[in-house]
Amino acid sequence: MLSVVIVAWNEEKNLPRVVASVKDLADEIVVVVDKVSLDKTAEVAKKLGCKVYFHEHMGIVEPMRSFAISKAKYEWILLLDADEEVSEGLAQKIKETIVSSSVDFVRIPRKNLIFGKWIKSDHWWPDYVYRLFKKDALTWDNAIHSVPFTRGVRIDLPAEEKYCLIHHNYTSIFEYVDKINRYTDHQKDVVLAKGYRFVMSDLITKPIDEFIGQYFARHGYRDGIHGLALSLLQAFSELVLYLKLWQDGGFLSENIKPDSIGKMADVKMVEYRWWEYQAKIDEVNIFRKLWYKLARKLGI
Numbered sequence: 314m315l316s317v318v319i320v321a322w323n324e325e326k327n328l329p330r331v332v333a334s335v336k337d338l339a340d341e342i343v344v345v346v347d348k349v350s351l352d353k354t355a356e357v358a359k360k361l362g363c364k365v366y367f368h369e370h371m372g373i374v375e376p377m378r379s380f381a382i383s384k385a386k387y388e389w390i391l392l393l394d395a396d397e398e399v400s401e402g403l404a405q406k407i408k409e410t411i412v413s414s415s416v417d418f419v420r421i422p423r424k425n426l427i428f429g430k431w432i433k434s435d436h437w438w439p440d441y442v443y444r445l446f447k448k449d450a451l452t453w454d455n456a457i458h459s460v461p462f463t464r465g466v467r468i469d470l471p472a473e474e475k476y477c478l479i480h481h482n483y484t485s486i487f488e489y490v491d492k493i494n495r496y497t498d499h500q501k502d503v504v505l506a507k508g509y510r511f512v513m514s515d516l517i518t519k520p521i522d523e524f525i526g527q528y529f530a531r532h533g534y535r536d537g538i539h540g541l542a543l544s545l546l547q548a549f550s551e552l553v554l555y556l557k558l559w560q561d562g563g564f565l566s567e568n569i570k571p572d573s574i575g576k577m578a579d580v581k582m583v584e585y586r587w588w589e590y591q592a593k594i595d596e597v598n599i600f601r602k603l604w605y606k607l608a609r610k611l612g613i
Contacts, residue, residue, distance in 0.1 A: 314340040315411055316385035317393060320368075320377040322347035324395035325357045327481065332361045334399040335391065338407060345381040347371075354395075372495055379453045392444045396482065397423075402475030407445060410468070417465025418446035424477040428484070430539045435531035437543075439472035440480075489546055497554040504558065511562045513569065514577060515555045521581045524548035529588035532595075 317339035319331060332342060344358040349370040358365045366384050368377045374394065382390055389411045393399070399407070403421065410419055422439035425432050432438065443451060443461050451461040470476045483489045527533045527547045533540035559565070 314387040315389045315391060315407070316340065316387040317342045317391045318378075318381045318385050319344045319363070319393045319395055320347075320374050320381055321345070321350070321354050321358070321395040322370075323350050323352050323354060325352040325354050327395045328354065328357050329361065330481075331393055331395055331398055332358075332363065335393070335404070338399065338404050339391070340387055341385070343381055343384050345377050345384070347377065373499055375453060382448065382453070385448065388447055390446055390448055392446075393478075394480075396480065398479040398481065400475065400477055400479055402473075403470075403478060406470060406476050410445065415466060416468050417450040418443060418463055418467055420467065420469045421445060422470060422472045422477045423480050424474060425480045425482045427482045427543065428539055430536070432536050432539060432543065434527075434533045434536050434540055434543075436527060436533070436547075439477075441469060441472075442478065444478065486546075490549075493546070493550045493553055497550060497557055500554050501557045501561065504554070505561065509558065511555070511558045511565070513567055516552065516559070517574060517577045518581065519555050520548040520552040521578075521585075523551040525581075525584060525588055529592055534592055 315338060317335045319328070319342065321328060321344055328344070335342065342361075342363040343366070344354075344363040345366045345368050346355045346358065347370050348367050355365050355367070364384070366381070368380050371377065378392060382392070391399075391407065410416055420441040421444050423442050425437045425440055427437070443463070446463075447465070450465045451463055453461045483492075524544050524547070528540065528544035533544045536543070
């Protein structure tokens with residue numbers, strides 16, 4: 314039997330959709346509501362027939378998940394966020410999986426819809442998440458974006474749309490920037506706990522590294538302007554994080570010469586050009602790929 318567990322914070326608009334997607338699948342639906350929710354999340358959940366509990370505001374979802382799981386009655390847990398939705402194909406696959414005694418937990422591919430588009434770059438697809446598991450198979454850490462500790466036999470569902478968990482992710486720039494502000498507060502504590510000390514150059518190199526990683530290494534450029542926008546927002550998130558680390562150190566003053574910034578930028582530009590070339594090779598047919606690789610070796 315299956316307990317569907319949902320955590321929610323100001324989610325009165327999203328709850329009906331996620332509950333409807335699992336109503337024929339769940340033997341119970343548990344909704345844990347953040348106590349600082351300002352809308353009618355709890356009332357909507359009760360009207361939909363869910364069991365409702367409340368949790369202190371933590372700013373991140375991980376502590377709420379552990380609490381929510383503890384309230385579930387059945388052996389199998391399907392853990393969801395309120396802005397997610399179980400596709401029909403996934404629902405059928407879940408039914409088939411939970412009757413197998415040889416499986417303890419399942420990683421599910423997640424389809425992220427951001428700014429009205431399915432984002433398919435490597436950072437966002439297949440975006441495997443640990444959401445279906447036996448109650449004693451996973452232990453969740455309270456750290457932001459943490460991967461759970463696992464026990465037992467794992468399977469990964471195929472990275473196909475029909476088996477995906479649909480994530481109605483960011484719908485506005487405001488929402489993205491608001492989450493950046495909240496998440497970086499927690500991220501800086503993690504960085505500081507590892508012994509980090511602020512270095513001015515991080516304000517330049519860290520955001521550029523993040524942009525290059527998102528846009529090139531993870532193929533964000535394949536998503537057009539959406540990929541560019543998300544890569545820039547991720548880079549901005551890094552900038553905010555390291556500015557907050559500077560802030561925590563007391564806004565220490567430091568003289569900076571413009572040419573030192575230029576030197577750092579020049580180094581990063583070399584990296585940018587290298588990745589730009591890789592993208593060009595990646596986008597052409599096999600014969601032109603061979604030519605580009607040969608030309609690069611010959612210095613043409």
